[in-house]
Amino acid sequence: MDNLFGVPLSSFLIALTLLVALIFGFLGWIWWRNPLLVKMGLRNVTRRKTQTTLIVVGMMLATLIVSAAFATGDTVGYSVTNQIYRQLQGADLVITFDQNKVSPGVTELTDADVVGLRDALADDKDVEGVSGLVQTRVPAINTADQRAEPLATFAGVDPASIDAFGGLVSLDGKELSATALTGDRAYITDRLSEGIGVGRGDRFTIFYKNQPIEFVVEDVVRDNAMTSSADGPAGENASTTGGLVVSLDRWREITGEQDRIDLIVVTTVGGVRDSLHLNKALKERVETYIDESGAPMDVIFTKEELVNLAELVGSVFVTLFIVFGLFSIAAGVMLIFLMFIMLAAERRSEMGMARAVGMKRMHLTEMFVAEGMAYNIGSAMVGALLGLAVAFLLVWVMGQIFSEFGLDISFHFNLRGFVIAYFLGMVVTFATVAFSSWRAANLNIVEAIRDLPDQPALRSRTASLRSLGPAVLAVTWTLAWIGLIVFWGVMAFTFFTVGLTTYGLGMLGGGLLLGLYVFGIRLVQPGRFSSMRGWRAWLGWALWVALFFPLSLITWSLLLTRGWATRNQNIGGWAVWMLIIGLLATWWGGWPGSMAFAYTAGTTLFILAVAMLAVYFGADPRPAFTIASLLVLWYWLLPLPFSLFVNDASNFSDPVLRLAELLGVAPGKEVQGNIEMFFVSGIAMTAAATLFVVFNADRLLGAVNLVTRVLGGLTPVLRTAISYPLASKVRTGMTLAMFTLVVFSLVVMATINSNFTQLFLGQDAKGGFDVRVSANSSNRIPDLRLALEEANYDVDANISGIGTLIAASPQVKATNSEDDFATYLLQGMDQKFASLADFPLVARATGYESDKAVLEALLNDPTLAVVDESRTAAPDAFSDPGQTDFRLGPRTADLKGQPWDPIPVTVRDPDTGKEFELRVIGVLEPQVTSINGGWLALFTQRSVVEQQLGGGDTESFYLTTLDESKSGTVKVASGIEAALLKKGVVATSLQQAIDDSAAQSNAFQYLFEGFMGLGLIVGIAALGVIAFRTVAERRQQIGMLRAIGYTRRMVALAFFMESSFIAIAGIGMGLLLGAALSYNLLTSPELIGETGAEIDFKFPLVRLLIIIGIAYGASALMTLIPARSASKVSVAEALRYE
């Protein structure tokens, strides 16, 4: 993978390398100025080894996730790219028949088209060859032992021109020539060779139009796009079953299709992998030829486009994993912050003493930064390496899943991606460490030395309207610094992504300018480089201002006002800014920007800001933040609880919109949101829930006291176990938030995934049938019952009903639309099919009282049709906007919401040009087409296909069996395949197909859920850090408890229950919030309207129990160690401990 969404990875690497160099430069500067600080910081690392281990484990998570994401994405991109090269070999352009140019007599490519293109490119120095080939699917049988493959690709190639493409390669890597394909000789691919058990020199038979044709294997070749990728039966997935290759003449002799060409391939000069740079220009020349000549050709892809797509796929995987890992990364950042709070608490008195003897606050910050970087370097490496291990596991699982689709995924290590992950983790951790260190160094000297409690920060001592103004300005000062840093970061990043040739200049120039700027700051700051002293200082200052005029003025002003800003900042100033940002974000997101992220985040900020402002003016923090947190929770969980009592609760889902409507300023459009809303909702709800718990902890304790009275001997243990966490708001709150975030994300993913699997892979997907039999277009079966009886299969003993569909591929368009005709599948159903089918409809036209009535009407009126829901759904992200697509017109939501008349569609036979009209009276539920791709179609009477479309292309049969159990249907399917071996039918138990799809879907889901569950490591590490810290903090109290009669076991139990309380509370909160959000999402009218699917909402209890069990179990194990350590404290020593 060379790019991540268009940005070269090398640019990322350079930018990150510079940032890391800056970080180490900063460390070097600290060491140069004051090596004692670095020494103190580094010695703290070895002070408590267990704590150090926990810190490293907690810090490494962000790097682990990024490393795993990059390694996985890179592996996928690399594997797909390799697959493309293997499949295409020398083919650089692939051309097929342009369906938009269908006209009577022109329905496929011919030899003349190949010759025409060849002649046009004869003088093109980049082109090495042009060739045409044909492909179809036939059954292949090893007559010696009856091993068979029903859908082998039967390819015909032109020996005179195909050798230039290098597509015929033996298993030992030798290039073979198609000129050897004379008479009955054929190359057979590796997959087919294994599938039917034949090798070089063996004989095997294919069946075409029910006639056997025997071949001798000339040699076994590797599978690729030329040899084994023909389209399967209409609507079926292309299977990976291998194929055989014969000469074009022999193919035509067998099939009788004398002039047909399916694909034209063009190869450029150069090898398989080194000619990509020629593809784009060549494609343009070919398209120019097509336009000028009017040939019915369409360049479907070039090798370069596919390779770029592979890169994109890799990038998507990287992004997907990083997005899903965002919760864990957020929890990881919180853990780093929490750990530094704990470290600061541990060393409070010594830090106070250090300040008392003359150390500055900045020195303490630098000391913590040095210590933090020591952890960082180690943890980033551990995280990067473990990320590789996780990626290896993910790739292994994906390999099992993707192999079903013929894609080989195997782990690929990319050093650049590894280094990027390592550096990125280091940079993110450093930023958090720097902020946490600055925060930790902020202490009151006297309170620290005397170990007095910190004064509460929430209330401002000088709260008044008059002091609010300066407070707002002071906060503006901080925001200006943040803006300055962000501006520099964006400029620097832009500088280094301008392009390859300017990297050198960019690096030098940018580095020089940055150095000058920082040096200039030192000039104006009192200290070592004293300002305004000597002509050199004046000159330097003048140069600095001249070079960076606006930036330098801003920086200088900020430096001058530093002291004033620090003194005047308070909660009121921050609240006002949050109010302003919240209002602006809500307005921008709801009105011009139409962005749900800004809209909802702005509203949340606004609510919290109001609470902060109330506290600033003297309100009690508890009720203020309780009300604010409940409002935020309620806002995010709307339309609950109204949706529990009202059918359509959409009026209750957006109070801001209701208010705007009342005021007459409602926006005219819906706000749009995407996957980022998952992340925003989690953060907002977790923050609100944590605030609520933390500020109402004492009330909860009162409830616990009522419970503990009945618990007798456990009372003292339980009481201390719960009282202590509730007394430490910050650390308990942060740990609760970590657990809640990760469990929330897991619960939402698990619930949504399982409900969608249940919806789309439930019994509706069978459509009322048990077995599907797909005939081979090369060996049609007009009557399945007859064919089975002729093959001595006992139909009556196994099958209760046979419904038939005949498929055709006409061109279709909605009659009243401006769209062009587009090819779409048309299925003609017989009476039996209609009577057996159980097709739930998402919408019916007026006048049809039930779904059954619609199908019955179809049988009685050949002008009626139903269509699948994909034709009324909104186009998805993967639709090609340049591709003409058949759409019915109205959306699913529109058809569900109001009565509608039958919608006319025009159908055109591509062979004859004849048109006729059908009227659509129903739309299938989307789950009906989950496993039957052949039902992504228009459905009408069989007679329409037979009479209007020349009999159609192929049949498929849908059976009901006497034994409806899964094993019974599997037995029937395999019996039918065996009986009709020579016809190349594929028979599938629909229940088996559902189970296979569900298994694949579940495998993917477990993959992502497992990846997201990595965040639990953070919560568990947090518990461990807190537990170890509390044992140290409460040593004297442990001694006292032991003195008054606590046994060792009771002490251990108290600490264990303390950690358990936090874990259970966090897991419980995550479970409740995740469940509520999932319920909202899955029962929302918007989802039902868009997909047409009404979900029978269920909680996946087993899966949730597993998540909770693992989360709690791991937490319990982690806290056993400190609990045991607490129990082993020597009483006498503990009593002396200070």
Place this chain on the structure above:
Amino acid sequence: MNQTGDSASPFAVEAVGVVKTYHTDNVQVQALRGVTLQVPKGDMVAIMGPSGCGKTTLLNCLSGLDAIDEGVVLVDGVDINTLSDDDKSHYRARRMGFVFQFYNLLPVLSAVENVEMPLLVSGVPAKEARERAIQALELVHLTEWAGHKPAQLSGGQRQRVTIARALVNEPAIVWADEPTGDLDSKNADEIMELIVGLNERNQQTFVIVTHDLHIAQSTNRIVNMLDGRIVEETQTERGRAGAAARG
């Protein structure tokens, strides 16, 4: 003699030849070098000496908070060093009270909750434990502060809560390590007055470690230590008066 310690021995504490050595890195420190001491029931003894003489170590060893290397310690006739760790804990909960210099109250619990802790640990039902805790607080004149947390009490009040906690389980002996060390003189006098009153009324045995002679003179007997040994035992004026009254 039985494990609950209801013995006919006239002594609350008997220590014979107690030796305690601390090992830290490569250094061995012999904190007690063969200490022999007897504390009759109902007595109030002060242990004094310079810093590092071993007085707190002696208290810890006599109360079973720390193990001894040599010698015998009998508390109410029970050789506590033969008890298992759990049995020692049970014994402390039922038969001993502790008063520490720095109170060691649990900051997250209220005064009455701190006081009732030893009873709950001993298995006394919650309702009875609460009643007895209130009674203990009455003894130290702090009933109206029962619901307050330690942070809301003054130093003297906190020490009273500690004393109430030490007495709530009606211990045979109360161990006090510098009970007035963190108090001003007025509070210190009040606390000693309380302790002396409890000793006189309830015949509770007190062993008090202190460096304050004025405090020590409130007791019956002063035991002076130096370098891990008892070097002198003297009866105070109060002690002599008491002995004379008993005839």
